[in-house]
Amino acid sequence: MKIKHIDGILLKKMIMQAKNSLEANKNTVDSLNVFPVPDGDTGTNMALTMNAAAKEVQNVKYIKIEDIAEAAANGSLMGARGNSGVILSQLFRGFAKGCKGKEKLTTADIALALKNASDTAYKAVMKPIEGTILTVAREIGEKAVELSKREDDMEKFLENVIVHAEGVLMKTPDMLKVLKQAGVVDAGGKGLIFIMKGFYEAVANKETVVEIPENVQVIEHEGIEEQGEIHFGYCTEFIIRGKNIEIENFKEAIGSYGDCMLVVGDENLVKVHIHTNHPGEIIEKGLQLGELINIKIDNMRHQHQNRIFEGENAHETSTVKEYGMIAVTMGKGLTDIFKDLNVDEIIVGGQTMNPSTEDIKKAIDRISAQNIFIFPNNSNIIMAANQAKELSEKNIIVIPTRTVPQGIAAVLAFNAEEGIEENREAMTKAINSVKTGQVTYSVRDTHWNDIEIKKGNILGMQDGEIKRVGTHVDEVSFMLLKDMISEDAEMLTIFYGEDIDGNRAQQLADKVAEMYEDVEIEVYYGGQPLYYYIFSVE
Template identity: 55%
Template sequence: MKIGFLDGAMLKKAFIGAAKLLEDNKEEVNALNVFPVPDGDTGTNMSLTMKSAVNQILNLKEYSAGKVTFAASNGSLMGARGNSGVILSQLFRGFANGLKDKDTVDTSDLAEAFKLASDTAYKAVMKPTEGTILTVAKGCAEYALDLSKEEKDILVFMEKVIKYGNQVLNRTPDMLPVLKQAGVVDAGGKGLIIVLTGAYNAITTKEDISLESFQKEAIEAKPTIKHIGTSDIEFGYCTEFMINTDEKDYDDFREELIKFGDSLMVVGGEGLIKVHIHTNNPGQVLEKALKIGELNDIKIDNMRYQHNHIMEHGPIKDLGEVDKQEKEVKKYSFITVSIGEGLDTVFKELNADYIIPGGQTMNPSTEDILNAIEEVNGEHIIILPNNGNIVLAADQAKELSDKRVYVFPTKTIPEGVTALLTFDLELDIEENLQNMEDAISHVKTGQVTYAVRDTEIEDVKINKDDIIGISKGEIMSIGDDVEQVSFDLLKNIVDEDSSLITIFYGNGIEEEIAFKLSEKVEEEFEDFDVEVVFGGQPLYYYIFSIE
């Protein structure tokens, strides 16, 4: 079989095939995490991002190559999770720009789109690192450009590009020493090869690919529920929808909607716009939207009804955006990412306005963070990701918002707690950000978890189910006893410049056991203040903050 071009229907099939193969193999990608800890989520994040892309494709009424790729771009943009998901969304963004306005594409078109995809992804990362998904994407793009000059059969073209991409992937350990030490290839790069392979497999088969796994899934941030009266809910209907449109400039449309309610969000472009608004007149809002395009994914929730239901029966499944922030605009609003009942309580007590559930193994999407931004009313909005794998999604949400948003790139829970403790409401934003940066530079984080596989890192053998203590990306202690490994970890990271040790104990650790550990720590570090706090975090027995 020889194929000279792809039309929109074939590209739709290719994206579905890519998403399906990635979903089927996401655990293989997750297992490539450098550290053998139970939070390898590259495959999961890429798969969820792909599903969001496919969901937008399925909403299309007509399938030209350009429209399919732009739907995938917009869907992945809003659904991107983790650094790998954000980079994948940027690859799709560049790919879509390369195929703009095209009905069909040939190998030359694909090669140019691959190149633009790679360039776009590189620009999206502040400090690109070779030996990652970026390297694999660039290698495929450069090879595709040369190959397309001679090869016009798309199947042969893709087969050779994937084969070359695998060769680049297998060289990633030579580019990143940490991969070589762990004996793995780059997880994101592996995920990208699976995406390309799934697309190729879909094009080669004459069978329809099941769409069962890719029906619309509502994965939204669950806000913190406050006890408020329904009279405080000025605009009662949470209204969301997508517009398929050729409209390029939608500022006027946004201005028209402002008078109908609050919590307005109008983002997207290039053929697809997402709208969110709290209003008392959803019908009038939809009428305005129909003037610029076709509507999809319409969702209207009665927030007053939902509130009463919660007060009487507890939360409703997939409640979404029920929480109503204070009407008046504050000078500062804080959004923080947290996972664990105790950690949530800590952040609430430190005046966090909005808590996005997430962390290890559960990275929130760009849309989750964007929804949080729209729900708070600060003149300045500060986001604390508290996880290095959430920073890029937060940055992407910031770029999509019209509000004054600052992503303060905290990479651990202790850094997030310290940042909030340092913040002074009387100071201006620039001085606060500088003070927060200075403060977290003096914070050390230790984490205790377990190994999910056998491995060897820097000549140290680690067996599956070993207890391991980690700090600053290094394994500092190993053993078979949680308390002993925790104690050894602290001895390795506490220094004379520190004076306070906070122990956040996780879900499954009894309070009595945590206090026994604290007594041992107090005996070892006599001049230190030691605090014990219930964190309730999963996967990690203890999180330590050393200041």
Template identity: 55%
Template sequence: MIISGANNLENNKSLVNSLNVFPVPDGDTGTNMSLTMNSAVKEINKSKELEVSAIADSVANGSLMGARGNSGVILSQIFRGFAKALKNVNEIDASALANALTEGSNTAYKAVMKPTEGTILTVIRESAEYGIKIAKNTPNATDFLGKVIEKADETLNRTPDMLPILKQAGVVDAGGKGLVYILKGMHQYLISENIIQLSEAMEEEPEQAAKPVYDDIIYGYCTEFFIKGKDLDPEEFKKKITEIGDSIVVVGDENLIKVHIHTNNPGVIIEKALQLGFLSKIKIDNMREQHEELLISEEDREENQEIKKYGVVAVAMGSGISSIFRDLGANEIIEGGQTMNPSTEDILKSVDRIRAENIIILPNNGNIILAANQAKSLSNKNIIVAPTKSIPQGISALMTLDQEKSPEDNEKKISKAIGDVKTGLITYAVRDSNFDGVDIEEGNFLGIMEGKIGAVGEELIEVIYKVMDAMVDEDASLITLYYGNDIGEEAASKLEQELMQRYPDCDVEMHYGGQPLYYYILSVE
């Protein structure tokens, strides 16, 4: 039943993905749920026990570790409830199925801090409630599940009436639709005793990105330090060192600047910095030597690695953004984000590789926070999940981290930093739709601010300006842009100059992000 349900979802995941509320190219609910089910199937296939309770445990464990995105985490909790209800059960009848659905619903609701009706949660709850009502009069499991699915379909079709945003988009809830496909696949096996076959090979779980290999290192020394002084100008110092290296990050204020640069002349950089103030926490690493050390086994390195006070796991999309997080001190980078949510297991593996008293996880996406919290609950390490919902929030949180402060103090500092950042995203529409009375045509440029569509247009620059004008207020002092892999350096540089003129009271920084699907990620602080 589980394998048939997983296959049915896999065959229909593109349709589930297309139910994305916003008409943007990052719908991934179907993919996340399918990969979560795929992980459950792999766990089943490893099991040598065929009892109902043993299989239910395998499904719970597999989906728990493979859970991706909010929909995948909720799905894993539904199956966790199934396993609770089916403990010591040898044969499933309608009553056992009704209890499993009920416990699945209860467990899923408990896992979400603020449950939203009109989602997968409503579909599983109303299906379970209906199942309890009809179980006595419908003892045959096949007939019972068929009737429950009819109820699930009916609830799913009402989700737009419960969530206005679904009605606006003209779609039903994607997570609920995915759950219905799973239930229908399970039912089809009961009817025919034939597993629904995959229309194509099942998608493999993406591996974590490999660590970079420096085959062609142009600048050999990774140089980091702080400049302390008065009337400092980060942007001015950045200009002075631009020609002497790459991977440059210069951030700070008039009293403190943090500098990171890859260069062949760290001494020259330090001399220029000394003209401005005194230096602290100077760190110079020979990257060519580090490359050689990659040949040393992970185990040997871990044995010799000192236990730090803090370690950081960051989720990042795009090679440029990954580099920025690494340069700012993140120990583990998980490649992922809007279109490739990491699993609970991915996050746990990264946590396990860090030797630190306290570990901070930066999900940098609202759809990854649940999986991060699930990883926290499965680890025996002291973990803080910072509720970062965007790349700019994650960068700001990491820059705020103070190695000398207590975890409680850092949690407060990070929370404040997250609240001080406004995020904008520039992408394109994948279908015609209407939002808040605004007609959106396929191919239009879209500006998204704080999770809402704020600008629509046929010209990229016009949409960028609309979003920036809405985000920049009298309190704004820093504008940062991360340009994606579809934007050239020349175009990004031109935009940077235009924004400097448009917002003269703000510092403007442009960085290569390399992110897919989003032309620009915008940040205002």
């Protein structure tokens, strides 16, 4: 039967099925990431953002078109993770604008909403790049407008839009050199097509069922319910280090033990977060898969009571200071370093675990300060930080730090006696004076700048560019440092990760010291996962 109109009930089904489609195919999207390092994968970030949108839609009481669209926009806005998630939230925001005042949607109405989605997303990105999700979104909107003039059958209309979008996606390697070098299409564009396929499947009555994960919290000390009874009392977090870990099987094994579950990573390293009443049983199941590190169990009921007590007595002690600071990082050593530098809030996140807009907004809310500096310390978190800034009534200054060394340098440049602009200028200058090196491993076979890279190779990167590829951590690390240390270099700081012994890090420092006698070298335990070393050269 031909469907000519979409009502609120069907729109709700479309968004829920879009979530199912993306959730079922997020690993496919993840596999298209160009850069072969362990990072905040596009598919995972888009799926988590879409899950937040779907959960908000699921809670809508009145089945009105604009209420459903607005709920999806709000949910994706707060749940946005990574650059792809932020762009997706802007697409939903534009889509919602096109649905305002509509009781039913025709193909012309859907086309207008899709066109608005693309226009809004383009405006949100400072320097739009063609060959990305933005290109696919624009082509979807333009093709939809064209098709709507002659097609009123919603099923055929969406089917033809998707066919066109897939054709555009196949051309993205011709638009973006890095895609062609890696032999892949754009990951974000692929994710968007899975969302469109979800829309089509709902209209064509070909829905599948995938459970919506509970809202995920990744902020340190977060996860406490603000109202009502806490059903699962222990916030349990740890990392599993093993081989050939089946993430989906593990999620199924622990899913019934609690809520607010997050299980992300790859076959060798998995980050686990869950609220449960049986942390011991969760840990036992993790031990069956490998070694456990960074174990943390918090009694949320106890924390909740303390928070209530502190809230009741806040009027006695609360003061609003002039400046506050938020930093994003992973690893106990790096966390302690930022705390020692008087950073107020540490958001546990970074590679493979990008915090959401809501995570950052909650950290902002917890700081009693007039002006708050945010240090994302990851290029994939800057957009979410800026989105959180727009949602806050406080004066938020996002310092666009892309690495931990940049973040530390920026914090060290802070002067409480100076004004906001003076501090911004000093921090920006500090960022530009730091070279960042990172040593990690490749998660996939690929080509990068004509270099053939195999899965498991050790990668040495300087400021985001792969400079060295090899098979031994120590050798790649030393060669990378030789590339980084120039004649005018004065200081090298080595932060060693959780997989590196302190003696081994010191041996590397000693070897560098023999070659560069005028360079001051400091070695610190960073405890960061995924990266064997992080280097800072000034």
